[in-house]
Amino acid sequence: MSDLPSRPEDAVPAKPAGFALFRSLRRAPLIVQTGFVFLTLIVLLCLAGNLLTPHGYTETNLLNRLEAPVFMGGSSEFLLGTDRLGRDLLARLIFALRVSVVIAILGTLIGAVLGTLLGFLAAHARGWAEEAIMLMVDFQASMPFIIIALCLLAFFGNSLTLFIFIMGLNGWEIYARLTRGVVLSAKAQPYTQAVVALGANPLRLYARHVLPNVAGILIVQFTLNFPLTILLETALSFLGLGIQPPLTSLGVILGEGRDYLINAPWISVSPGILIFLTTLSMSLIGDWLRDEMDPTLKRSGT
């Protein structure tokens, strides 16, 4: 990370993981570094974006409806313009960005925990439990997830809790498959057999000895899954089937802007750019991390 202090090389052993990442980031392709810069900007926008505008995200201003952004001839009062109710678009975008990012983080976390636990369970139990879990994995992988999501939303009716839960279901099967594979191969390694011989119970074996070894792969998967979750959330919200007003998300604003493409195209374009930059930078970083952790790819030079 670019905000880590740059210390002399001999201080490396103190914080090996973070520092190694920082050092390899300096050697990373320009595009990946750009991705990190974008991501830092988006995090800053999430944390402190409301300092950029004096307006609240629900504050209506009916005299200033559909005002243009300042760089398209609008006033400096509303930097990115206003929407159909005269609400400050910048304030709304920052709030929506927070909602989208928090939901994506929650969803990705739920999926990661659920998938990893099931993966461990499958590798530990073997037999019919493993068969059942892998059957569920196959089932989920065989359908586009948005169909499953729409089915659940239709049957249960939309609510925020259900929506976050659905985001969590997105991608759990990849964690489960990865974890199961890695745990099975770890169980065949001498070190796990040694730990078992020393009397460790399974829980200790998995938590203390196997998990640290699969953590890297899971973290990479997390960075790859995060942008997919954002895309799913914004797509469903765009269709009007995700986040519901008065709450808002980047997809909701984009969908609202569709009706004003002629008079106020900025309402749709600005959340679109934010979604695109967020997903693009996360995907670039995720791809790069995956390649960094896979020595076979580095050697062949692709």
Add this chain to the structure above:
Amino acid sequence: MNGRYVVTKLLRALITMWMVLTFVFVVLRMTGNPVEALLPPDTPQDVIDYYSERYGFDDPIIVQYGRYFANILAGDLGFSYLDGRPVQQVILERVPATLRLGLTSLGFAVLIGVSLGIVAALNRNRPVDRATMAFAVFGFAIPNFFFGILLILLFSLQLRWLPSSGHGTVAHIIMPAATLGLAVAGTFARFTRSSMLEVLNRPYMKAAQAKGVPYGRRILRHALPNAAIPLVTILGFSLGSLIAGSIVTETVFAWPGVGRLLVGSVGNRDLAVVQALVIMIAFTMVMVNMAVDILYSVLDPRIRLTGGS
């Protein structure tokens, strides 16, 4: 053709289908009385009771489960509560539009993606290659609903070249097909490139060169057919991507297809239609994936001999 391989694939497809049907059955019953969910929200209690009895929702769950399968096998999927017509009829009239858009997008994606991939592989690490890979990443990361809106802004509102919605003429299908095909084109470009790179280094390519086969013929007749085999597997993946994408794309461009029907039905909670659509989409996915697996084993004998993992 190895019979056992086909039977295994067929069994897998059947199991997946059974899981989808069971999933729909279980989820719908988890919501409470399915009649209440399947009828409009303001239905009087005596009507609910009448349908509960008539459809047998008072019966034991296992009897309902059996009847549910029997109905689906008989092609009876219930009625849309919006207009009271049989669900099959509501869906089938939407299928041609979706097929037209989906097949156009797939053709567009394969044509653009495979050509770009070949060009990129032949110019490895040169600017053309970099630009192609940038296109692939772009196509994958840009949300399709945003890309569609950008196209409308540019070609409908600024240049006034293309209509922003509707269907019927060639001009109507260009933007939806581009929106829907973009991500798939990117995927094809990426896989064609890596597949071509692998093939280009094979000894038989050297042999062809040593024999004096001309460059163009070497690429098109020796390299491409071998590189194309793994691309067959991408077809199955593309189908999922196209189905998921058509839900959004059809809504953006007001395309009268199955995707827009699904969005509308979920919004209106027209559950009989949603249930039937999920089942039909799953069936299509399972069938195509099975066909792709079998086709792959026909094209590449190594798969069916080793069992294909």
